[in-house]
Amino acid sequence: MDLTPSEAQQMLRHSAQRFIAEHCEPIARRHAMQDPTGFKRENWGKFADLGWLGLPFPEEVGGFGGGPVEVGILMEEFGRGLATEPYLSTVLLAGALVAECGTEEQQKALLPAIINGERLLSFAHYESDARAGLSEVQTLAQTDNHGWTLHGRKIAVLDAVSADVHMVSARLPDAQGAGLALFLVPKDAAGVTLRDAPRLGGGRVAELTFDHARLVPDARLGAGADVLPTIQSVVNRAIVALSAEAAGMMRSMFDTTLDYTKVRKQFGRPLAANQVIRHRLADMYVQCEEARAMAARAALLVGADTDSMQRSLAASGAKVKIGRCARNVAEQAVQLHGAMGVTDELDLGLYFKRLLVFEALFGSVDYHLRRHAELFGNSRAE
Template sequence: MDLTLSDEQRLLRESADRFVAETFTADHRKKTANDPLGFSPAIWKQFAELGWLALPIGEANGGLGGGAIEIGILMEAFGRGLVSEPYLSTVVIGAGLVAECGTEAQKQAILPKIAEGTLYLALAHSERAARFDLAHVDATAKKAADGWRLNGSKIAVLDGATANQIIVSARVANANGASGKLGLFLVPAGAPGLTLRDYARLGGGRGCSLDLTNVALPADALLGDGSDALPAVEAVVDRAVAALGAEAVGIMQTLLDTTLEYTKIRKQFGRPLSANQVIRHRLADMAMQVDEARSISLRAALMADADPLQRSRAASGAKAKIGKCARFVAEQSVQLHGAMGVTEELDIGSYFKRLLAFDTLFGGSAHHYRRHAALNGRTQA
């Protein structure tokens, strides 16, 4: 298999690395951390001008038709700069669900706006009792004379407070009142009956919990034709996991490079730390963990459009492995920096926090080891 990047992919990597290095400086991150939005709308507009928001959207809907590899290139660069813009929630997840489930009219109405940077989306799917089980949804949607009524609660909604529309998952009640298929509903920000509780996420960005109390929606708020949306949610979350893996690789590579440079200039007993053989071995172990994480992240991206069983195996395998690699690299980086590793003077702590947040998004390593094992016991239908 030829894994060499194409000319277009190399150009994307070079431009992304350059833009992130010049824009997402330590001063920028400190400024953004105190911003109630958690990101810069001006930079989001630049993302649109660079074509990054249109990257995974189909050409028929105003996009560039890129795939998981291109998203991975971009997300790895974002990891190096600790980018907190809502790219994952709006472009990877939100646009992905509209592309998977939406009618042609919904795609034409939503996707071009995402590509041009004028519409933010968020997915409200996780619930307290679900424990990362994507099929566990207690929120309900009942048909009414004038549309729909939504009730339920959601947690860990990425960038929900800044979204213009929130895609909410709910079980659609059957004629006899029992819960049936999973549906996705477009809920506008500020809808009566919608209550948000916004908070800062560990490592940067914003999240929220939300409650829905008899939220009234029009009939066309249902995303798609009423088919069960669970397969689409699973597919998009698997792609999001692959994208998050690439971001984690970018963070890990930065921690490795920073730590390597520090051990060259930090002296102890008249010699650089890097002259110590034990330190060299630990740096070599860190480098191996980064390379292993990069390889399995690439595998998840390559399998993003495979059949559901293979795709899910690759995504869970990557999430489980990268979670363990990331924790090792982060802990070694903090320890090799000594007391400096836990001060605000260096960015080591910020990268460490982002990796901790990565490990919990969409399930930690333990959850995905169990999911991967369960998937290995199934055969593709």
Template sequence: MDLTLSDEQRLLRESADRFVAETFTSEHRKKAANDPLGYSPAIWKQFAELGWLALPIAEAHGGLGGGAIEIGLLMEAFGRGLVSEPFLSTVVIGAALVAECGTEAQKQAILPKIAEGALTLAFAHSERAARFDLAHVDTTATKSAGGWRLNGSKVAVLDGAAAGQIIVSARIANANGASGKLGLFLVPAGAPGLTSRDYARLGGGRGCNLDLRDVQLPADALLGDGSDALPAIETVVDRAMAALGAEAVGIMQTLLDTTLEYTKIRKQFGRPLSANQVIRHRLADVAMQVDEARSMALRAALMANAEPVARGRAASGAKAKIGKCARFVAEQAVQLHGAMGVTEELDIGAYFKRLLAFDTLFGGSAHHYRRHAALSGRVHA
């Protein structure tokens, strides 16, 4: 298998690295943390001008037709800069759900707006009782005279308060009132009956919890033709985990580079820390963990379009392994910086927090070890 990047992919990586290094400074991150949106609309517009928002969208819908490898290159650069713009929620998840489930009319109406930077999306799927089980949805959608009526609650909605539209998953009630297949519904921000509780996310960005009380929607709010949306949700979440793995690798590489540089200039008893053999061994262990995580993220990206079992095993394997690697790298970086590692003066703590958030998002290592085993046929799902 040839893993060499193409010329276009190398240019994408170089331009992304350069833009992130110049734009996402410590000062910018502190400013974004105090912004009600959690990100800069001006920078989001620049993302659109650079073509990044159009990257995975099909050419027929105003995009560039890129794949998981290109997304991974961008996300790794975003990890280096602790980017908080809603790229994951809008482009990696939202646009992909519309592409997977939407009718042609819905795709033509929504995807070009995403590519232009005119529309942001959020995906409201997680519920308190689900425990990361994608099939567990208690929110209901009932047919009404004018279309649909939604009732339920959602938690941990990434960038939900800033989204123009929210894709909400709900069980479609049958004629006898019983819950049936899973559907996805486009809910505009500020819809009557929709209540949002916004909060800052660990490591940057914002999230929210949603309550839906008799939210009235038109008939065309349902994405697609009413087919069960669970397979599409599993596909998109697996791809999102591959993208998150690449972001985590960017964070881990930055922690390694920063810690390596610090141990060269920080002196103790007249010698730099890096002169101590035990410190060198610890840095070697950190470098090994970064390389292992990068390999797992790349495998998940390469398997993004594989058949469901192979794709799911690759995504869960990457999420579980990278989660373990990320915690080790983050803890070593903080320890090797000493007391400075937990101060606001350095960015080490911010990177540490983002990795902790990564380990929990879409399920931690323990959850994905179980899912990987279930998909491998070793235990019953």
């Protein structure tokens, strides 16, 4: 297998590196985090100009037809620069669901607006029993002659405060069809309450409550089939993208720690002169490379023509391996910096917090370890 990046992939990485160097330096990053939306909207316009918002979408709708490998390249550089823009929520989650579940009219209305940077979306799926998996949804959707009504509560909704439209999963009554459906809920819809809070490491997160929220008849995304399998597929790709982002954050933490140990002196000589410190740095470097390789492997597998079980195995495997490596690299980096390693004055503290978020998003490391074991056992049984 030839893993040499193509010319287009190299150009993508170089453009992302230039953007991070120019727009995500520490001062600009902290200003963005203090914004009520958690990011600077002008940066989102630059994302559109660079073509990143259309990267994973088909060319027929104005996208560039990129796959998980290209998305992983971009997310890795976002991780290095601690970018807080809502790329995950708008493009990789809600946008992907529109592309896969939406009617032709809905795709024409939403995807060009996403690609041009004109519209932001959030994906509201997880509820209080989220540890049980993606299928545990109690939010209820009912229909009558006037449209739809939603009743329920969603937690940990990424970037909801900046979203123009919330994509909400809900369960349909048995009489209306089995399984889950997705609904497009305008941010100003009656009966919707939003409670916003800062997210560790940058960005915003919210709780959405739907108290008999009234929606128009065509608010449902697509029609007919249960959307849970599609949600699972999209979340698998999101986990792989986040794994690449985590690998980028880990490498930045290692580089920062390596530089620090070269200049920080103790007992008259640099920390890096100590053989024990060198061993710890070597272990950190190995784990960074393992994480990057695991993220690349998972991107290749979820983008290949394989069955859903193999893609789920790849996503869970990446979450477990990279989650464990990330925890160790982050702890070593903080410890080698001393007490100031967890402060917000150093970027290291922000990387540490963002990696904690990575461990929690879309299921913990322990959850994915159990999921991987179960899926692997099923595949062996077949």
